[in-house]
Amino acid sequence: MLCKQSLVTLLGGLALTFAQTSSEQYPSQAEIEAAQASVLPHSPVSNVRGLAFNRFVNIWLENTDFEAAANDPHLSKLAKKGLLLTNYFAVTHPSEPNYCAAAGGDTFGMDNDDFLQVPANVSTIADMFDVKNIAWGEYQEHLPYPGYQGFRYPESGPNDYVRKHNPSILYDSVTQDATRLRQIKNFTTFYDDLKHHRLPQYSFVTPNMTNDAHDTNITFAGAWSYKFLAELLENEYFTKDTLILLTFDENDTYEIGNNIYSILLGGAVPKHLIGKKDDTFYTHYSIIASLSANWGLPSLGRWDCGANILSFLAEKIGYVNYEVDTSNMNLNETYPGPLSSGDISTFTPNWPAPLTRGACSAGHGILKVVQNTWKHLAATYNYTSPVPYDAASGYNVGVKYHRKLGRGRVESHITK
Numbered sequence: 266m267l268c269k270q271s272l273v274t275l276l277g278g279l280a281l282t283f284a285q286t287s288s289e290q291y292p293s294q295a296e297i298e299a300a301q302a303s304v305l306p307h308s309p310v311s312n313v314r315g316l317a318f319n320r321f322v323n324i325w326l327e328n329t330d331f332e333a334a335a336n337d338p339h340l341s342k343l344a345k346k347g348l349l350l351t352n353y354f355a356v357t358h359p360s361e362p363n364y365c366a367a368a369g370g371d372t373f374g375m376d377n378d379d380f381l382q383v384p385a386n387v388s389t390i391a392d393m394f395d396v397k398n399i400a401w402g403e404y405q406e407h408l409p410y411p412g413y414q415g416f417r418y419p420e421s422g423p424n425d426y427v428r429k430h431n432p433s434i435l436y437d438s439v440t441q442d443a444t445r446l447r448q449i450k451n452f453t454t455f456y457d458d459l460k461h462h463r464l465p466q467y468s469f470v471t472p473n474m475t476n477d478a479h480d481t482n483i484t485f486a487g488a489w490s491y492k493f494l495a496e497l498l499e500n501e502y503f504t505k506d507t508l509i510l511l512t513f514d515e516n517d518t519y520e521i522g523n524n525i526y527s528i529l530l531g532g533a534v535p536k537h538l539i540g541k542k543d544d545t546f547y548t549h550y551s552i553i554a555s556l557s558a559n560w561g562l563p564s565l566g567r568w569d570c571g572a573n574i575l576s577f578l579a580e581k582i583g584y585v586n587y588e589v590d591t592s593n594m595n596l597n598e599t600y601p602g603p604l605s606s607g608d609i610s611t612f613t614p615n616w617p618a619p620l621t622r623g624a625c626s627a628g629h630g631i632l633k634v635v636q637n638t639w640k641h642l643a644a645t646y647n648y649t650s651p652v653p654y655d656a657a658s659g660y661n662v663g664v665k666y667h668r669k670l671g672r673g674r675v676e677s678h679i680t681k
């Protein structure tokens with residue numbers, strides 16, 4: 266899908282006009298230079314205590330099958346320092362919809378890595394954090410200046426920074442806000458924020474296409490991860506009460522499920538879980554649900570609403586996670602939607618309506634802004650399910666899940 270409309274974005278008082286002719290949009294060289302000279306990174310600081318952690322750092326590597334990651338010596342060394350999540354799933358292929366899911370709780374049918382934008386009436390975790398003024402940020406390696414919106418950087422040559430690996434930049438509700446844009450920073454600013462003790466309470470970290478295994482392999486990315494994290498784990502300011510997730514956007518073999526190797530690290534991992542495994546079913550949506558549970562924040566009303574919560578946190582809030590029979594589950598693709606590249610004439614590509622009522626797994630209801638914007642519409646999907654599915658297109662129907670509610674009571678479901 267090409268975004269042909271003219272795109273004018275205010276960025277720190279600077280108007281950037283993207284080329285309209287191709288799906289890959291870029292500011293001009295002059296605009297890049299002007300922004301580099303004038304747009305300053307924004308690093309707000311907050312200290313809202315959470316139930317299980319006071320800071321969450323979400324680090325994503327690329328395209329690696331579970332077994333390949335498990336066999337990497339550096340990653341297994343890291344796993345021994347934390348908690349290995351053995352049953353964590355990416356939500357589709359290829360990359361971009363997974364990153365999109367991490368910020369907004371849905372793929373919107375995206376099945377490609379194109380220059381796509383999600384309209385401003387769709388909320389993200391930025392809106393969620395605003396409820397309690399929890400500072401968030403992104404650290405995208407080699408982003409040329411805060412909030413850069415081009416398709417990649419540099420525009421040619423080997424892949425370095427790419428927009429498709431940047432969750433927040435896909436959302437107009439972020440890019441139309443000059444302050445939010447300035448919270449999307451690079452690794453130079455990460456080390457600056459670390460040094461000055463102004464890291465945000467939530468951050469998303471994207472190494473470049475060399476370091477994240479995309480253009481290299483897991484041996485390279487494992488070594489990079491170990492080097493990046495070993496030093497940080499020794500840093501008391503960084504690691505105290507911090508939960509780090511090291512995971513992948515997706516696994517490498519499209520024809521099979523999408524189980525990805527994921528490790529929780531940092532000072533917030535309970536001591537008795539270090540070096541252990543957790544086989545609870547999780548997806549990328551579980552992270553948004555866990556952020557809600559940790560800080561008492563309302564849900565986006567999308568797939569985060571029914572997602573399982575990190576088990577040691579779920580225990581603290583008395584939430585019972587679902588056990589999912591994944592044998593029949595195809596999280597290697599998604600349902601049709603407004604961001605699908607296929608023939609959209611066969612269905613109505615409306616922007617899916619979120620749920621606007623209900624408690625959600627974290628128990629804090631749904632964001633006010635989501636309610637106000639969407640309450641006149643019925644939710645498009647059954648977002649209370651821990652497994653994304655779409656009855657209309659038959660996507661992921663017939664997946665069984667259940668939970669044990671105590672005193673022998675078992676609650677069983679099948680997606681239909």
Ligand SMILES: *[C@@H]1O[C@H](CO)[C@@H](O)[C@H](O)[C@H]1NC(C)=O
Pocket residue numbers: 304305306407408409410411451452453454
């Ligand atoms: C990172 O961002 C800073 C602050 O905006 C900028 O000065 C610097 O040139 C950028 N560094 C890289 C490597 O892109």
Ligand SMILES: *[C@@H]1O[C@H](CO)[C@@H](O)[C@H](O)[C@H]1NC(C)=O
Pocket residue numbers: 406423424425473474475476
């Ligand atoms: C990716 O970043 C590393 C530094 O972390 C750098 O050495 C490498 O050249 C970068 N890759 C590309 C293709 O620019």
Ligand SMILES: *[C@@H]1O[C@H](CO)[C@@H](O)[C@H](O)[C@H]1NC(C)=O
Pocket residue numbers: 481482483484485
């Ligand atoms: C990754 O590439 C390096 C260099 O080509 C090679 O030595 C290594 O064996 C590769 N790792 C895997 C898991 O294939």
Ligand SMILES: *[C@@H]1O[C@H](CO)[C@@H](O)[C@H](O)[C@H]1NC(C)=O
Pocket residue numbers: 519520521522595597598
């Ligand atoms: C997803 O997995 C199913 C079952 O193995 C397979 O039939 C389907 O072709 C896969 N989809 C993609 C996009 O690879």
Ligand SMILES: *[C@@H]1O[C@H](CO)[C@@H](O)[C@H](O)[C@H]1NC(C)=O
Pocket residue numbers: 330331332333516517518521522523524525
């Ligand atoms: C990709 O995920 C599926 C589970 O969904 C898993 O069976 C498979 O082993 C993973 N790929 C590999 C080769 O590790």
Ligand SMILES: *[C@@H]1O[C@H](CO)[C@@H](O)[C@H](O)[C@H]1NC(C)=O
Pocket residue numbers: 384385386387616638639642
């Ligand atoms: C959300 O925005 C899209 C794109 O502008 C529009 O088509 C849709 O009607 C809007 N939905 C609501 C509920 O505002």
Ligand SMILES: *[C@@H]1O[C@H](CO)[C@@H](O)[C@H](O)[C@H]1NC(C)=O
Pocket residue numbers: 571647649650651678681
């Ligand atoms: C939606 O999911 C919930 C939670 O798993 C389940 O209780 C409910 O029956 C589902 N609703 C429909 C209409 O299938």
